[in-house]
Amino acid sequence: MDFTSLREAFPLIAGRPGLVYLDSAATSQKPKRVLEALDRYYKELNANVHRGAYRLSVAATEAYEEARRRIARFLGAEEREIIFVRNTTEAMNLVAYAWGLRNLKEGDEILVTEMEHHAGLVPWHLVAGLTGARIRAIPLTEEGRLDLSALDTLLTERVKVVSVVHMSNVLGTINPVAEIAKKAKEVGALVVVDGAQSAPHLPVNVKALGADFFALSGHKMLGPTGAGVLWGRYEVLEGMGPFLGGGEMIREVHVDRSTYAPPPQRFEAGT
Structure with a gap:
């Protein structure tokens, strides 16, 4: 080189x-x-x-939609599943609020890991405080890896969402997301992946990972600030309400009510 x-x-x-x-x-x-x-x-x-x-x-x-097509190819996804956001943090908040706030209730559990970035923890803290859901974490081993032996105990039918970082920004650990996702699906849990560190460094195919959401930031992979992506499985996106309201995300607007565009436009309010 x-x-x-x-x-x-x-x-x-x-x-x-x-x-x-x-x-x-x-x-x-x-x-x-x-x-x-x-x-x-x-x-x-x-x-x-x-x-x-x-x-x-x-x-x-x-040009804008060509960028969406390129990202879709990059992630092994469909164009209609690519949502443009400002960064991974906004993407994680979008999932926590637009899905979590509407689907979690008291007694439900959110499973995270002890190596999550703040963006993978704080949105769930906020939503748990509003819904009564409980947050639990997959612990770490002394080598800085996830203790997957704890999954059998942690993954119960109370777990509604598993939010996991693909690659740690502190440790560099690459987590076995596909394995975790497979076990999460066995109890019916949604899987959210923070891919801010993995997307710049690893080949990523979101369908092969078995996830429902995958988030990344352009500014960590040679791109400009203020440009990020949330991939979401279309069947899940279709059942979600908006995260932000305004222009672009609407189908019809009246003084007292509005209807919303289908994904991905539903989640891209404003310019």
Whole structure:
């Protein structure tokens, strides 16, 4: 690998010869081609997507939907299952509120792990406080891996959702999501995967993982900030209400009521 040319591909790093950047787990640097693509969009294609019949808006909309198609291919998913959000945190909150708040009740359990990022814990704390559900965790071994032997005890019919990080941002541990998902399905639990760290580093096929939701952030995988993705199994998305209300996510609006667009537009309110 030619590290000199690799450094030159990243303007921030190229401009600082002594810089060694080791914080990509928090946010990655942006290569020149990404910065050029952003610049080109604002210079040549900037218009509000899905909001106009004029040529520029149609072209911007096509570029937007092409991005959705590319993400779908990247994750082994269907286009209609790809929801654009700001980041993994928003994606996890979307699931917790739009699904959890409407489906969890007192006596239900939410199973997480002891290595979750705050985005995989706090949304469930908030929803548990509103619904009366209880949060339990899969413990860690001394080697920093999940103690899967505890699953047989933890996974009961009270567990309605299992929220698990695919790759730990602290330990680097890669969790056996497919194995966990298979056991979760045996008790009828929904499976939510925080893929913020795994999507930049591993081949990901969401259907093969057996999950119901998978979240990622663009800014951790060479993309811009403010761009993230939630993949959701369409059958689950279809049964969920909106997370945010506003433009774009509606079918009809009256003074006293509204009806909502189908997924994914249902979950993409505003510009």
